[in-house]
């Protein structure tokens with residue numbers, strides 16, 4: 001993975017910069033000893049790492065503004081960071097960059113059940129947003145599997161999704177407003193607690209901009225009353241094609257489950273070994289969850305089971321108790337962890353039109369053989385967001401490169417069939433150089449113009465999202 | 478007037494333009510400053526190019542009539558779930574509403590409170606920018622975070638950043654059954670309280686509005702589920718006036734089309750749309766600056782949106798008339814002591830063209846945001862020819 005050569009003049013000014021940060025931040029909020037900056041050298045895409053110049057951990061919007069102003073004056077690149085769980089390298093620094101971590105900004109500022117909103121500081125973890133309101137019967141809907149660790153800041157930057165977004169949407173559909181600090185230190189309020197933009201939809205633009213337009217310090221989120229109940233059903237099929245057809249039929253029939261998750265044989269086996277969830281060992285497994293009162297759940301599941309039966313499932317298991325429901329989800333939720341136990345893996349994130357599922361799975365199988373690396377598939381089937389997991393061993397010379405090449409082939413395949421490179425993890429550094437597969441130069445130019453407006457000096461997370469060659473002139477200016 | 482029929486023709490027409498362009502689809506939603514420029518219509522770019530019911534996606538050219546899309550979807554028992562408003566009744570316009578117009582104005586109806594706005598159902602766009610350059614963003618899949626989300630930026634940009642040529646939309650199943658609770662005998666404050674209560678329930682309310690003194694609450698889904706939720710919700714709302722459950726399909730259709738299209742205000746000469754939080758709507762607006770004034774309203778989105786209509790007669794009682802009322806409303810919405818940190822905004826939706834030419838129909842934004850918006854317009858439309866001044 002190529003990163004631009006660090007600016008040595010900035011590195012030479014490190015001591016001076018650190019002392020300027022110490023003028024505006026408490027001592028323990030400026031991390032500059034090499035032993036300590038190492039903690040910020042990578043995010044969830046751990047194969048790539050580089051310690052930053054230093055890391056700063058402000059505790060207020062004002063401190064964030066003060067830090068950014070200094071960096072703006074000094075022409076120093078800044079990489080915003082939430083919890084560092086990005087799988088795309090979005091929070092990976094370069095040697096001349098300052099990591100600006102928002103982990104200390106984690107308060108709840110306001111909850112309003114009548115308006116169904118919560119305002120939090122952006123470093124707060126996803127799960128603890130729900131944690132703050134669940135006793136009162138509410139929840140925050142987007143639920144990335146990393147929700148215990150990942151921060152709302154990272155969710156907004158990546159426009160993260162989760163298992164339940166088929167019904168509730170992804171981050172952008174649940175975000176009402178942000179407080180954001182621009183690179184020059186200006187604090188702006190975009191959106192608020194209301195439901196649509198007064199003028200241009202700048203909030204929609206900021207969400208998913210991968211930390212390149214501003215540093216988000218506060219967010220107002222939509223919260224929802226908890227449904228009366230939820231129940232999953234597990235179905236096994238003897239081919240992925242049939243499972244794919246079943247998904248399509250469920251959607252066409254007008255049932256809208258909150259989640260439809262898919263796992264292939266490799267994933268089923270690995271997860272079963274790891275979690276002992278009692279999964280049937282078969283070619284394809286679907287977990288479908290519906291919500292409501294018992295009566296409503298029964299009504300929906302009857303329809304779903306009737307559809308499933310027309311596809312001759314090898315297993316059809318409806319959770320009868322909360323414990324059984326937990327077991328059905330347990331395997332799926334531990335999928336990434338289970339895969340990590342057996343090998344290093346790279347998790348891809350392309351989205352495809354759901355009717356292309358059988359073809360794409362077959363092609364992935366062929367490519368996997370061609371490249372000699374196993375690929376497991378676990379994903380959100382209702383919306384076509386795939387997560388092929390390529391298994392490799394980082395200690396075997398050449399395997400990381402083979403894995404990257406195979407990953408690129410699979411993502412190109414997603415684009416070819418009418419899909420996209422990333423459905424929820426973001427571009428970061430990982431998919432940066434594939435952007436040309438999906439976009440024309442004019443398409444990319446239009447996006448880069450947006451960054452020109454928000455961050456004219458291209459100091460915020462500059463070497464991400466756009467192919468290095470395309471952004472080079474702007475970064476150099 | 479030019480009316481290209483392909484994206485290439487449109488792109489050439491824009492590149493060759495030597496002055497301001499006034500971009501229209503069906504021309505049914507003249508909002509903001511619509512005076513200047515040569516008319517350029519996108520209504521010639523028509524046709525559904527892809528519809529996959531099993532993938533819940535539809536792609537079509539921007540000039541496609543909304544009615545054509547709705548008919549195609551109805552055949553598969555699907556719909557545009559965000560329930561786009563038809564502005565013709567309210568604004569007294571004629572013409573055929575196009576999907577491009579819906580998207581360009583981010584038009585959403587009552588179901589917005591449950592399923593999101595038009596922008597939340599927009600998966601991809603193609604557009605021609607102010608230099609004639611064709612740009613594509615997003616795509617036709619449900620989840621897509623590849624690059625910046627210009628899709629959201631284009632939704633609601635009203636032709637000021639680019640002219641939409643193609644849109645792809647998430648479409649959703651039509652519910653087989655629905656029920657509407659009608660609550661009568663409530664004042665505004667009680668009506669808002671009842672809607673708030675309904676929205677706090679787990680019963681998945683997907684419409685909550687107040688019009689003509691009544692409150693309407695809608696539930697949709699499968700038969701048994703609707704019956705169950707209607708019963709539970711009626712019981713919970715019994716302390717809120719008298720509750721009647723409307724099950725007749727035609728009657729419900731009339732109620733919700735009326736709310737969606739704000740027909741209750743169609744005879745009013747001036748209409749504003751205000752977005753703010755329900756709690757502040759009551760405290761800051763209805764009990765605040767509007768208290769004691771003569772006006773009519775339709776409250777939708779469970780109190781997050783209010784349409785305020787004034788007739789000439791009602792305006793004659795207002796200090797400085799329509800201009801005075803407009804300024805008062807926008808100043809109030811910009812006042813944090815009224816709207817709280819949640820904020821809000823007021824947009825002038827209906828007024829004579831001469832009046833619209835003179836005022837900022839859209840809520841003026843704080844300086845740093847206005848600068849960003851101006852910066853984006855300068856990048857996407859360097860010559861400033863796309864609907865100049867419409868939104869500012």
Ligand SMILES: Cc1cc2nc3c(=O)[nH]c(=O)nc-3n(C[C@H](O)[C@H](O)[C@H](O)COP(=O)(O)OP(=O)(O)OC[C@H]3O[C@@H](n4cnc5c(N)ncnc54)[C@H](O)[C@@H]3O)c2cc1C
Pocket residue numbers: 043044079080081082083084085086087089090091102122143144145146149150151152153154155156157158159160161162163210211212214215216217336424425426461
């Ligand atoms: C095991 C595992 C499971 C996962 N499952 C999912 C899943 O189901 N769905 C999903 O969508 N993702 C998933 N992810 C990916 C990841 O958790 C998300 O992208 C998450 O939103 C990142 O949040 P973070 O706080 O860790 O952000 P970071 O990794 O710290 O940063 C992510 C990006 O946000 C930017 N950023 C951070 N803070 C700010 C700020 N204050 N202002 C502006 N920009 C900022 C960074 O510069 C970077 O580009 C998973 C990751 C792991 C490791």
